[in-house]
Amino acid sequence: MLDSTLHAPGAVGIAPAVALRDIRKVHGKGDGAVVALDGISVALPRGSFTAIMGPSGSGKSTFLNIAAGLDRPTSGTVALGDVDLSRLSERRLTILRRERIGFVFQAFNLLPSLTVGQNIALPMRLDGRRARRSTVREVAARVGLENRLRDRPSQLSGGQQQRVAIARALITHPEVVFADEPTGALDSRTGRDVLRLLREVVDADGHTVVMVTHDPVAAAYADFVILLADGRLAGTLEAPTADEVAEQLAHLGD
DSSP states (O other): OOOOBOOOTTOTTSOOSEEEEEEEEEESOGGGOEEEEEEEEEEEOTTOEEEEEOSTTSSHHHHHHHHTTSSOOSEEEEEETTEEGGGSOHHHHHHHHHHHEEEEETTOOOOTTSOHHHHHHHHHHHTTOOOOHHHHHHHHHHTTOTTOTTSOGGGSOHHHHHHHHHHHHHTTOOSEEEEESTTTTSOHHHHHHHHHHHHHHHHTTOOEEEEEOSOHHHHTTSSEEEEEETTEEEEEEESOOHHHHHHHHHHTTO
C-alpha cells in the first residue's frame, strides 16, 4: 500500500503544513457525474517543496484548489496546519486564504494599472492593512526586483512579472504557497530562474511550496513529487531527477 505521508528530515512529530484525508470530489450528479478526486490522503511536510503531477484529467488542478481552500471536497477533510477547513464559513475561509496562503498562477494575474510595489502590497491592502514600504522593498529584494518598484507590469519581462507574483504571494508570510503551472508561460531559461527562486524560498526562508506542473524538469526542483492518475494517488517520488519523473509519467500514460 502506498504511504501517503511524505516525510521531511527532522519533521517527525511536527504537524504537516497541509493534510488531505479521504478526499473525494465529484462534479455533477447522476449519470453525468465526474469523479475528479477519489479517496486522496496525503500530508505535506512544513518547509518542503512538493510537485503535483499527472496526465491531463488526473485531478491536479482539483487537488490544488481543494488543498488551498479554493474549492470544497464532496467528502473528506482538509487541514491547513491545525485548522480544519471544512469547519470554516466562506467568510472565515476567505480570511484564512488571505492571511495564511499565497498563490502564484501561470498567467501572473498582476493588475496593469498598479506599480510593481502596489501589486506586491495588494494582499495586505485587500486585508485592510497597509504594507510598510520597508516590507515591500524587502520582499522585492528577495525576488531581485527592488529597483523596479515604480514600474508597471507592462515594463517587465514575463519572468520579472512572475517574480512580482511570487513577491506578492510572500508579502503576508504565508504558511503555504500554492503555485499553479508557474513556469507554463515562460521560456525554459526564465522558467529555471523562477524555479530556483521557489527552491530558495523553501531552503532559505522555510516556506512550504506546493506546485502543479506538467514539466519533469520543474518537478525535479521539488523535494517530493505526488503522482495522480484518474483522480487517485498513483505514487510518490522523493528528490527525483527529471528523467525519473518522466519515466514514471510515461507509465501513467502522459
